[in-house]
Ligand SMILES: [Ca+2]
């Protein structure tokens with residue numbers, strides 16, 4: 001067929017019409033794109049703190065088109081990560097767009113609003129008191145911040161917190177406190193105090209020894225092997241501070257140590273250290289030549305060595321001062337427990353207790369922990385005679401003396417005898433005159449080495465001094481014809497003198513006939529003195545005749 005120019009034009013017009021029909025009516029060669037189902041964008045969190053992030057996701061849509069996210073306002077988007085601005089807050093508008101593919105046209109979701117909370121103003125934590133006693137409390141507070149978020153407090157270092165009240169522990173501590181103000185809904189982000197606060201807990205204590213005392217303490221080293229030395233020296237760390245230096249030599253006794261005292265009475269005493277059910281600790285600074293060494297501290301009654309309590313602490317560093325705590329509530333293995341009824345007024349330190357190797361330890365600042373300002377009063381010695389007993393004037397030729405330095409006494413055993421209470425006595429020397437002290441006298445015996453024949457004597461004489469005694473008794477015992485203890489012939493008689501004059505010598509010159517039970521007097525073998533408590537001083541015990 002011949003196609004005219006005109007008809008070609010017509011054909012071309014028809015073809016164009018066919019193409020248009022195809023596009024509009026779903027013709028087979030180039031179908032029109034379809035609309036996707038609705039697309040929804042979501043965020044894992046719709047409230048963000050400054051610089052906070054969240055993950056975006058989408059649902060809905062159709063086809064294989066890539067989903068991308070867009071954000072405007074106070075955040076930015078990268079991939080699926082939405083990041084809040086660090087500087088601005090408020091609304092952030094997020095949309096997702098799923099691209100077109102061969103089948104579907106592109107679709108964009110509705111907008112999702114993510115809120116970026118504002119940063120709070122700086123928060124500052126404070127405590128009403130930053131220096132607390134053990135177990136003491138203080139109120140915490142904050143300034144700054146924004147919004148109505150709850151403020152909470154956290155502490156390290158041993159302090160505890162309940163609501164806004166901080167409680168100090170029972171021991172020395174340094175506590176750091178942090179405050180956190182919670183986020184306030186969608187307005188303000190969480191705030192944390194940037195200031196930490198140091199609370200220093202001061203446990204009350206009383207210092208018993210510093211070695212800087214005007215009158216230096218007395219150091220009494222002890223060691224059977226003579227391998228212990230204790231002196232007061234200057235601080236090995238420098239300066240003018242005075243400390244005690246304990247030098248234990250190789251080959252020492254395991255129990256070598258030194259007693260630390262500052263009271264004149266009783267011997268080796270300190271003022272009473274008032275350990276109690278609630279306060280059983282002492283502290284002492286220790287500086288050791290060798291690390292990881294035990295030092296034992298022993299407390300006892302300076303007047304009764306059977307009343308003791310011992311505990312130990314360990315020096316962990318060499319050549320550095322460490323403050324060690326000695327808890328007498330935990331007695332050293334094999335030693336007596338603390339006893340509420342005991343008086344502790346004597347302290348001894350045992351460097352490297354239990355070992356025999358050489359060690360040098362310096363000690364300083366012995367403190368009783370738990371109570372401040374304990375009165376430190378040394379015990380007052382009980383009164384004692386300041387004058388000698390009146391010297392008796394009976395002629396020596398008419399005397400048999402048992403105890404005297406006016407007359408020559410007969411030989412005797414120890415005064416008091418070993419079966420007495422107390423078991424030993426002391427001499428009180430005033431000028432040239434000696435008297436015998438019977439401390440805390442219950443009863444004291446005196447035995448001539450050979451029985452005394454007092455059958456021709458008429459008086460028993462004795463001088464007695466007491467400050468607190470309310471009675472004095474004296475008993476004479478005659479061993480009878482056999483001259484020895486027992487055998488059925490022993491006789492005795494005790495006389496009681498009530499209300500002796502106190503704080504003065506009393507010279508008793510007693511008729512032997514008053515000892516009515518003493519029916520024989522040829523073998524007087526025991527003189528027994530009985531007190532009512534307190535110290536008694538005795539002098540010039542003798543038999544006499546006109
Ligand atoms: Ca000192």
Ligand SMILES: [Ca+2]
Pocket residue numbers: 389404405406433434435539540
């Ligand atoms: Ca005398």
Ligand SMILES: [Ca+2]
Pocket residue numbers: 478479480481482483484485486487488489490
């Ligand atoms: Ca007898």
